[in-house]
Amino acid sequence: MSATVETLVAPVTLTPGAVKELYKLRDQQELTDDFGLRIGVEGGGCSGMSYVLGFDQKKDGDKEYNIEGLTVFMHKAHGMYLAGMQIDFQDGLNARGFTFNNPNAASTCGCGTSFSV
Secondary structure, three states, X not given: OOOOOOOOOOOOEEOHHHHHHHHHHHHHHOOOOOXXXXXXXXXXOOOOEEEEEEEEXXXXXXXXXXXXXXXXXXXXXXXXXXXXXXXXXXXXXXXXXXXXXXXXXXXXXXXXXXXXX
């Protein structure tokens, strides 16, 4: 008996620059097919909550999405903090790294990886 895979609309979007960098990072790490990109939040950071972005295996309570061919895991409780967020990758002279544009954040810190709601 095969498992039914539900197609869900992801609450976050990835820019083309972020997708390109994430594929590059995934390929460098030579991960098995059971790994996907984890997007989430955790307590901490100078504004109260920090973003989680990294490759991980699916855990209990996760929802699974497909964004531009990438398997994405997000704990179902994190959707309320991340709905509508856009993740980008900057590769310029002044900044290099992932950036998070979160419409739910009441305030963010200077480093851009911490926020409050």
